Amino acid sequence: MATVEQRTEPLGSRIKALREAMDMSLRDLAERSGVSAPMLSQVERGETSPTLQVATKIAGGLELRLSQLLRLDEGDSVSIVRCEARRKGPTTVTGHSYELLSPPLPGQRAELSRHTLAPGAATGGAGDPPVHEPGSRETALVEAGAVTLVCDNERFALGTGDCVTFDADLQHHFENPGKEDAIVLAVVSAGLRRS
Amino acid sequence: MATVEQRTEPLGSRIKALREAMDMSLRDLAERSGVSAPMLSQVERGETSPTLQVATKIAGGLELRLSQLLRLDEGDSVSIVRCEARRKGPTTVTGHSYELLSPPLPGQRAELSRHTLAPGAATGGAGDPPVHEPGSRETALVEAGAVTLVCDNERFALGTGDCVTFDADLQHHFENPGKEDAIVLAVVSAGLRRS
DNA sequence: TACAGCCGTACGTGATAACGTACAAACGTA
DNA sequence: TACGTTTGTACGTTATCACGTACGGCTGTA
Numbered sequence: 121m122a123t124v125e126q127r128t129e130p131l132g133s134r135i136k137a138l139r140e141a142m143d144m145s146l147r148d149l150a151e152r153s154g155v156s157a158p159m160l161s162q163v164e165r166g167e168t169s170p171t172l173q174v175a176t177k178i179a180g181g182l183e184l185r186l187s188q189l190l191r192l193d194e195g196d197s198v199s200i201v202r203c204e205a206r207r208k209g210p211t212t213v214t215g216h217s218y219e220l221l222s223p224p225l226p227g228q229r230a231e232l233s234r235h236t237l238a239p240g241a242a243t244g245g246a247g248d249p250p251v252h253e254p255g256s257r258e259t260a261l262v263e264a265g266a267v268t269l270v271c272d273n274e275r276f277a278l279g280t281g282d283c284v285t286f287d288a289d290l291q292h293h294f295e296n297p298g299k300e301d302a303i304v305l306a307v308v309s310a311g312l313r314r315s
Numbered sequence: 316m317a318t319v320e321q322r323t324e325p326l327g328s329r330i331k332a333l334r335e336a337m338d339m340s341l342r343d344l345a346e347r348s349g350v351s352a353p354m355l356s357q358v359e360r361g362e363t364s365p366t367l368q369v370a371t372k373i374a375g376g377l378e379l380r381l382s383q384l385l386r387l388d389e390g391d392s393v394s395i396v397r398c399e400a401r402r403k404g405p406t407t408v409t410g411h412s413y414e415l416l417s418p419p420l421p422g423q424r425a426e427l428s429r430h431t432l433a434p435g436a437a438t439g440g441a442g443d444p445p446v447h448e449p450g451s452r453e454t455a456l457v458e459a460g461a462v463t464l465v466c467d468n469e470r471f472a473l474g475t476g477d478c479v480t481f482d483a484d485l486q487h488h489f490e491n492p493g494k495e496d497a498i499v500l501a502v503v504s505a506g507l508r509r510s
Numbered sequence: 511t512a513c514a515g516c517c518g519t520a521c522g523t524g525a526t527a528a529c530g531t532a533c534a535a536a537c538g539t540a
Numbered sequence: 541t542a543c544g545t546t547t548g549t550a551c552g553t554t555a556t557c558a559c560g561t562a563c564g565g566c567t568g569t570a
Contacts, residue, residue, distance in 0.1 A: 146547080158551095159528055168526075172370050174527085174528075187383075190381050190385065232478060232502060261500075364557085365557080
């Protein structure tokens, strides 16, 4: 019977490396995680595919969330986007323009964009599409001017230098109530497909 | 026998919601993922805890990485860090100071920091601690001046407005070769514990 | 009213994940 | 050298995961 040769090895190696980095034996991790030592051994060597239940326990024993543990085997290298090579975002609303600063690669963890808002303008209308994918989270920094964040029908006033973090899958947009241009730097992290 | 009432429901609901959002039936997802429809049904209802193998397949059928799928059940709400409430980072090297812009909460996906580099200064020495946790990834935007990124012994020259993304668990630091202060905005995403 | 088609779920079976125990090798100490 | 301890792994058993099949409930069409 030709065993399917499933790609579970890298995770096993990762677990082993992390465990050893924390200077723990299999039995130490077993006690901390509530998973038996032999099971851990098998998982580390890729001889078995753990259940989400035990995988979660193992991650917990390593003081990690399972999502963090799994995320370790992705992406690579260095990627530069030159100032002049920034991708302009489509201008759908007058008074709002933006550029994408992070590289257009799949598997990015965070997308950086720089938004310019004219006085009185807003990013997207009241209840428009500018809602991000489920599970995504946004961090925004006001570089210049002042803006109002409207998130889930609540309003938050933000001045220059203020920084806000919120669930980006909620209905939200920024407004510029001032007399001058406002510049907002936005970091959207952990988005999904299916817009 | 009192079944353990394991907390696997939220993931199941998530899967169901995503599947329905993509307008797919259990059998559709079964074909796309290679997991049987009855299995999917049980997972969605939290009646069983899938193997990492099949969980990966399910995520694949939803066009997601498993880490992304799992990440959906964390965090919440809005969190503001006022300009004057920024936490100053410890100044260990002369000529380098920085502030933390993102909130000091656990479970953050991305940490935003703003670094000021005096002429000739560098963030951390040559091969010093400023290496982030395994698996973390960093996106840096040069706001002012020019800097040189040294990542894994390779050098990258960056001008104002340039943006770079790289694996932050590699040996790296920034240098300011210019005559004026340089300001770098850094986004570190997906870090782990255990520095 | 039928019938064809799909939906999600209950059932029974084989595969395997996860446990507890027991073992051989490596280490430190007396 | 001999012993106690700890390391990681092999073994056999039980729990449960994952499959294929089959069923009742809906929806739309003839």
